[in-house]
Amino acid sequence: MTTPVLDIRGLCTSFMTDAGEVRALDGVTLSVGRGEVVALVGESGSGKTITGFSINGILAPPGKVTAGEVRLNGTDLLGLNAEALRQMRGRRVSMIFQDPMMTLNPVLRIDTQMTDALQAHETISRRAARARAIEALAEVGIAAPEQRVRAYPHQLSGGMRQRVAIAIALLHGPDLVIADEPTTALDVTIQGQILSVVQRLCRERGTSLIWITHDLAVVAGIADRIAVMYAGRIVEQGTVDEVLDAPKHPYTRGLIDSVPSPGAKGGMLHQIQGRMPPLTELPDGCAFGPRCPRRSGQCEARPDVSTMPGGREWRCFHPLEGAS
Amino acid sequence: MSDTPLLEAQNLTKVFGGQGSLIGRTLANFGVAPPSRGVRAVDDVCFAVARGEVLGVVGESGCGKSTLGRMVAGLMQPTSGTIHRDGQRNHARGLDRQMIFQDPFSSLNPRMRVSDLIGEAPRVHRIVSAEDFRGYVDGLMERCGIDPVYRDRFAHQFSGGQRQRIGIARALAVEPELLVCDEAVSALDVSIQAQVVNLFMGLKDELGLTYLFISHDLGIVRHVSDRILVMYLGRVVESGPADALFDDPAHPYSRALIDGVPRLDRRRVAYEPIKGDIPSPLDPPSGCHFHPRCPLASDRCRQEAPVLREISPGRMSACHLHDETSP
Helix, strand or coil, rough: CCCCCCCEEEEEEEEEEEEEEEEEEEEEEEEECCCCCEEEEEECCCCCHHHHHHHHCCCCCEEEEEEEEEEEECEEHCCCCCHHHHHEEECCEECCCCCCCHHHCCCCCCCHHHHHHHHHHHHCCHHHHHHHHHHHHCCCCCCHHHHHCCCCCCHHHHHHHHHHHHHHHHCCCCCCCEEEEECCCCCCCEEEEEHHHHHHHHHCCEEEEEECCCCCCHHHHHCEEEEEEEEEEEEEEEHHHHHHHHHCCHHHHHHHHHCCCCHHCCCCCCCCCCCCCHHHHHCCCCCCCCCCCCCCCHHHCCCCEECCCCCEEEECCCCCCCCC | CCCCCEEEEEEEEEEEECCHHHHHHHHHHHHCCCCCEEEEEEEEEEEECCCEEEEEEEEECCCCCCHHHHCCCCCCCCCCEEECCCCCCCCHHHHEEECCCCCCCCCCCCCCHHHHHHHHHHCCCCCCCHHHCCCCCCCHHHCCCCCHHHHHCHHCCCCHHHHEEEEHHHHHCCCCEEEECCCCCCCCCCCHHHHHHHHHHHHHHHHHCCEECCCCHHHHHHHHCCEEEEEEECEEEEEEEHHHHHCCCCCHHHHHHHHHHHHCCCCCCCCCCCCCCCCCCCCCCCCCCCCHHHHCCCHHHHHHHCCEEEEEEEEECCCCCHHHCCC
16 A cells, blocks of 8 residues: 555644533544545544544644644655645645635635635746646636636625635645535535535545545545544544444434435435434443343443454454444 | 225316416516416326325435425325325314324424323313323333333424324324324334334234325335325336336336335445436426436437326336337
């Protein structure tokens, strides 16, 4: 196996609140190979977005990385000073967010925002930058980019705004793109368009991709590997087929079963009892323990990571066996 | 199920705006400016819901599915067209049709306690007497899966899934026959979504409820619905039994919509989506609204709007292509 583009080891992120330290990430270990698409799946509050923020160094106080390391092509990102981090962000690692209306500046035209992004990292004339911007818009499938580039964000539809955000994220040909629920706010047909654009561009350029989502069905079609998060820990990871066809962790099994399948129409959906506890009230042992159908006395302790060759990992004392 | 449908909508139309400003109207009168036409959010929609049936409504943003739901729930007056209930046009109160909203945060009054949120309507409408009130509210809370000890809490003290349960209990408090669920589970996490969907299905069997289930999540809609309406820019383009429609969609739009849905068993697919954006409802395309995005569009589609007609027993579709295949 070649050296991974991104290598995260034992990443811990905490929020220092009045009520004490709240651990949002607890020993996250994840690596992403060149051109690989890794899906980070979890429910609200599982820490998937915080993982993205911690990698990119855009964690706002009182959030703080307390332990672990994040290496991008061998460079430790956590040790970088503010200027080096600024150089890295947007050029080597870029991010696509859920709501393109919030990430684009509403009072600047698209061309201004795109040339600004180019000039932040390159010495390039405004004219040349504008030409590059038009080219980038054409690549993400925006019709008539010469006219669209002069538009303000509010003049574009949601799907088009997300395309602009993708074009900006890919302007510098980054090694890694972190996409945080980029299609959640969009309609099914537009979601298909965005998936196809991201898939094509990352494949053509060998860009690695971390796709953060709560929707298992979306990642089934696009990801190479899946990491499932629960309460700040990665509870299971492996290839798409391993995780979806033969999940080891009861939580993953529960998530898969909660998705309605055409076969079991009208019946009761499988449901996971209860809900994720707030991070301030996590049990000492396995965080999923209180909701788990397979729990035993052993689960009062924290399960360690079990591994199999090929990057298959899970954190459970009572893993499920075999294919479903 | 009886023969008369519980609810029957005929030629339901809702136009927003259209009068224009005083200046705009004056200019139009003098022929200087074009007359403002307004947005036809729902355009000549006919459908019926049988008692105990779940009718799913799917479509993209702006297709008019929420407007349709609001008219059915009686929250909005149609511009033209009628909604008959049990074959009658007018009936005393709108209590028999209740609505569950998408956002469990903004649909509950933050300054009211749970017992008042649920209990206000039945108290005002004298569905429950003062002495039975407490037991009535507790019973509703229990039925919807909220512990009655939380009756004096406020909405912000609950999680999203629990709030949605409070919204459901509030709707059930006036003993409705029809629930309009407008994206009722879309804002919830996957595991919570399954819990709420199960609650809906359980209540349906227990109380004999009828649902109009509006959602953009086709997987959920297929799971819960008996029949489906597919809407595009205010018009119904296809309707039929859920399984038949999903397995073999007749209209090119339904086909594209259903093919585009990511599924767990579809791995490493190359997405080939429908081209283009949803057109603006302010200026819908001529003829068939879908023609600019349709791979099979012909000249006829650009000029003439297709009529919704029966293509096989129980299934309706609005597309000119059906004329060619079955003359």
